[in-house]
Structure formats: C-alpha cells, structure tokens
Amino acid sequence: MSTTTQKHRDFVGEPMGDKSVTALSGIGEILGEKLAQQGFDKAYVVLGQFLLLKKDSEMFTEWLKDASGANSRQAGVCTQCLREWCDAFL
C-alpha cells in the first residue's frame, strides 16, 4: 500500500509538460532553487538526467543528493516519482 502524497499523484497522473522542477515530489523551494542554479529548472531536465543515468534509481538518488543537497528521503521520493512517471508515459 503506497502512501503517496497529493503532489506525487499530481505529478505522476499526467504528462509533465513544462512543469517546474518544484513540481517533482520531494523537491521543495530550497532544493528547487539549488537545482535551478545548475540549469535544472524544469522537471523535464531532471527527467533528462534520470534517463541519462539509465533510470537507475540508486545512481539518480545519489546524483540528486549531490546536486541539490536533498536528504535520502527526499531523493528517494523524487526518484520514485520519476520512475512511476516513466512507467506511465515514457
């Protein structure tokens, strides 16, 4: 039984289009700002990184923690969010 948040459900339920990076589950204002500084200002750019890492959850989680300063929970949640989005739409 998954305990997903509304934010997660909102993201995974439709194509991400031009949504901001803060629309990703686990990514709030602060983390979003840090990512945007590095050029990851849209959710699809982060998706791009996820795909570059061959959709490897571990790798992506590590990268995200590195790039944004996210903790394990936040990074894990974001990874899960992207994974499910890919399962549905990719």
Added chain:
Amino acid sequence: MSSLRSKSAQDISDLLDEYGIKHGPVVDSTRSLYERKLKEAMAKGKPSKPSSDKTYYREEEEVTYEYRTPVRSEGAGDRQSYSSYSRSKPEYRGQNSVDEPYMYDTPSTYRNSFMNSTPMKSPDAPKTPKSSRLIPLWVQFAFFLAVAVFLYLVFSSMETNESLKGIE
C-alpha cells in the same frame, strides 16, 4: 593514482565497465557522479575486470554470482564459455595483486591451487544442477505420465465395446 578528471569520457566509461558499475553515457552532467563512483570503487580495492567482450553484462552477472558462491565451483567448469571468462581472471589478477590484494587474496590463492590440481578434466556436471527450474524436471515428467495414465483410464472406461473392437 592518476587523476580521473584528465581522462577522456571513453576512458571513464571503460573504467566503469572494469569495475562492473552499470552506467549511462558519460556526459557533463553525469561525469562527476561517475568519477566519484570510480574513486569509491578504487578505494574499496575491487579487482578490475577488463573485458573486450561486448556481452559483458550477462557475463558480469554470472561472474559476480560466482564470487559469492564457494570458489571451488569456479575450478570445476573450465570448458564452459562463461567460466572460461572467469578463468582468464586469475591470470589478470596476477598482475593486479600488487595493487589490490586484500579483498581477494583468499579466493585467488584458493582458485590458483584448485586450478593447479584439477586442470581441464573437471566434469561439466557440477554446473548443470544450477539450472533454475521452479518445478524439478522429474516432477514434470511424473506429472505428464500421471495425466497420460489418467486420460487412458478415462478413455478405456468410457469406450466399452466399439472402440475395443476397433482397436482389435
């Protein structure tokens, strides 16, 4: 320890393959992550497994599996294609033993002594029991026979006169 930064993307990719790290393309955004992974792998002292074989994915899985199982099984299947790959490893480790000895010292000496004592004559049998079947083969045969016998009984009990005459 040569600097990873100065290596080309292809070199980084090859190094990742050597350490068995599954990876995507080495581009700007992924490079620093992969460099870090390589540093960790080097620090752990993993043996590098260079392979020019393009099917390294499948063989790597089998090789790591063999690492975890008792080492004696490696000496046993010399003739198999994938264990011949593992056979090339001890020769390579001979070169690397200077750099990274600690983790695989025991297995390598184990393997070397085993290689010396059982050259090329080990049977293929030890490999086959590891075939992954959910239901053992003999169970499948027995079940098939049981179904066949059952059907025959049903058939013979249903058709009393005519069919027997037909058979005769």
